[in-house]
Amino acid sequence: MKVLVVGGGGREHAIIWKLAQSPQQPKLYCAPGNPGIAQLATCVNISAEDVQALADFAEAEGIELTVVGPEAALLLGIVDEFEKRGLRIYGPRKGAALIEGSKAFAKEVMAIANVPTAASAYFGELEAAKEYVRAQGAPIVIKADGLAAGKGVVVAHTIAEADAAIDLMMKDKAFGDSGKQVVVEEFLSGQEATVMAFISGDTVKLMAPAQDHKPAYDGDQGPNTGGMGTYSPVPVVDEALLAAVEEKIIRPVIYFLANNGSQYKGTLYVGLMLTADGPKVIEFNARFGDPETQVVLPRLETDLLDIFNATIDGTLEELAVTWSDRAAVCVIMAAGGYPADYRKGDLITGLDQASDEAVIFHAGTKQSEAGITTNGGRVLGVTGFGADLKTAQEAAYRTVEQVHFADVHYRKDIAEKAFR
Incomplete structure (x- = not known):
């Protein structure tokens, strides 16, 4: 094939x-x-x-x-x-992918489908957004309505930071047309988790959960990125929570879309905040997450090709989708300065250091006469494997330490939340 x-x-x-x-x-x-x-x-x-x-x-x-x-x-x-x-x-x-393409649309769907999420308001006018922020107070979350490569979200801890984020998106057009409108959202506290699912009509097959690390620096400090690393399994996500996510979040959303002429087929990504009041949706994506895929697919036991074909053919319900018990931890090696300005073209060495305990996934790389060079903000994803998360974490960082390029930046605390 x-x-x-x-x-x-x-x-x-x-x-x-x-x-x-x-x-x-x-x-x-x-x-x-x-x-x-x-x-x-x-x-x-x-x-x-x-x-x-x-x-x-x-x-x-x-x-x-x-x-x-x-x-x-x-x-x-x-x-x-x-x-x-x-x-x-x-x-x-x-039509179904709009669940990711517009955060305002996603919020409307969740409101109608009674899906738990942060309280929010949607604005196409800059001053109105700022007035709402002043009325709500900080901390508060500002999101560009459209696609922004994972960088269109600012967690503002002060009113001044929120105003600056609104200016960045709506006045400075940092994300182009994606920031013409913004969603201003209630700040939620708790641990984040990602649950993806293979979906074919009414059939939902949940994937192994993962936990991403969006902020650029250790301890969840710094600006949001497309993701600096992830791990799976996630100790705080148990079978009961997964069942609740399927029944209270995924199914109401796909039923709403189907009833409005957009039957869902493919991967649905649900970004969650695990609050004291239960899981609440932070975002939906209409595809595999990046870098979550780099730890979830290594744990998949079923033939992925069979899953793709069954999803298209409408026979996914008949297919047993199973997952291994082994753990995976992915550390993103980024160009210095990411997610702001960064340079390209630096030679990467040590790419032959992967072993049975780790794999190096290329993200922003390019083949040049000198060899493989950096060509993006997130350059590599190093995924380590092991019987448990600690072993997988150690395998990932062992390999990271053997790969080099100028001004490389990576978080040194990926998966640490799992051990607390």
Whole structure:
């Protein structure tokens, strides 16, 4: 079977890595891919957002299954276009993907479906947003309404920080049109957790939970990022909590979307805050999380190719999706300065240091004459494995210490919350 994965980051590398383990031995392609992916698949020089070119390639090459990694492609309607041409593709259609594409839309869905989330208000006018902040007080959360690569969220601890965040999004247009409107949200306290699910119509198959680390620095300090590391399993997420997430959050949302003409097929990501009042939704994503995928898929025992096909065919309910007991910890190695300005083009050494206890997923890398160089803010995701989280954490950091590039930055406390 010929399989195309759309995207070129760490998440896509993890998907390709898992598909390469399938006993069905699919022939793998990735567009545009990266140097790490190129070791497992044929990389195709097509942008993940060039929907027409991707569909043309799939037709010409006889691709039998396409898997969409990034959110932007979903919001551009890649699934709609492929299905229109009779091409098999894994991911939600544009209407369903709006659950990630607009935070205001997601809030409306949750309000109607009675899904627990932070109290919030939506603004298209700068001064009105600031007046609301002053009325509510701080701490408070400011979110760009649209896609912002995980960076469009500011936890403001003072009114001045909130005003600055609103200016950054609405006046300075730091996130382009994504910040034309903002959602101002109640600050929730507790531990975060991610629960993803494979969804095909009414069938929900939960994935192993993970916990991401969004702030740039140790101790959850500094600006939000796309994610600086993650681990799975998560001790604070038990079977009862998972059951509650499915019944009180996931099912009401997918039923609402289906009843409004947007049946969900693909991966749904639920970002949660585990508050004293129970789990509340921070965000939805319409695809695999990054870097959560880098610790969740290594724990998957079922053939991922079977899951993708069953989701598309509507037979997911008949498939047993099972998970291993082993633990995984992923540490993101970022370029110095990320998520603000950072440079590219620094040579990376030590990439051959991965072993049976760890794998290095490429995120922002590029092949040059000198070798593999940095080409993004989040450069690598180093995932360590072990019988327990401590062993997996030690395996990840052992490998991290053997990989080098100029001004490398990584958090040194990934998974520490699990031990408290």
